[in-house]
């Protein structure tokens with residue numbers, strides 16, 4: 001489908017599924033998704049301690065131009081996460097406290113962007129969390145067409161509108177809408193298993209024994225010696 005579009009309809013996943021993935025956190029969800037779906041770590045948290053999850057509203061924008069972010073705000077609903085990408089690499093500060101005020105008014109829980117943000121002190125003070133490739137004061141214009149709610153690539157990951165974006169201090173995950181329930185189930189199983197492991201490790205059990213890693217080391221030819229052998233011996 002050629003051209004630029006603002007797509008109105010987004011199929012959003014069930015709120016319980018979104019909430020469950022948020023509670024599980026990025027690292028667990030990433031493991032549960034078979035170690036797929038992680039947005040590149042260069043798209044990193046710009047505050048401490050924020051944890052969000054929500055359906056993605058996506059923006060494909062011309063670099064250095066935030067016109068389509070303004071168009072996207074109107075498409076956002078309570079609980080959504082705005083995901084902004086540019087059609088070629090850009091670190092321009094295309095998002096700041098004014099746009100955040102607008103998103104907060106619609107109940108949006110955070111921004112993930114492959115480009116830059118600015119007004120970072122104000123964003124932190126107002127409690128609007130952002131995960132961004134850059135912080136840059138570089139200003140942008142409102143002059144070029146783009147699209148809202150089309151599939152985009154953010155930090156090397158495909159993000160479709162309505163996919164579940166989970167973001168915390170560890171980074172950003174995108175869970176495809178069709179596998180969100182399955183990934184939640186696997187996340188819960190991992191959390192339960194990790195409770196037992198945490199208790200064992202805290203009691204002094206070694207990972208070497210708990211995971212059967214002594215055999216792995218042996219198989220890989222790793223040997224234990226009391227002292228490093230002299231060179232040449």
Ligand SMILES: O=C([O-])CC(=O)C(=O)O
Pocket residue numbers: 066093094095096097098099100118119139140
């Ligand atoms: O207005 C802009 O171009 C971006 C910005 O700084 C804001 O949203 O506050």
Ligand SMILES: [Mg+2]
Pocket residue numbers: 096097098118119
């Ligand atoms: Mg500003």
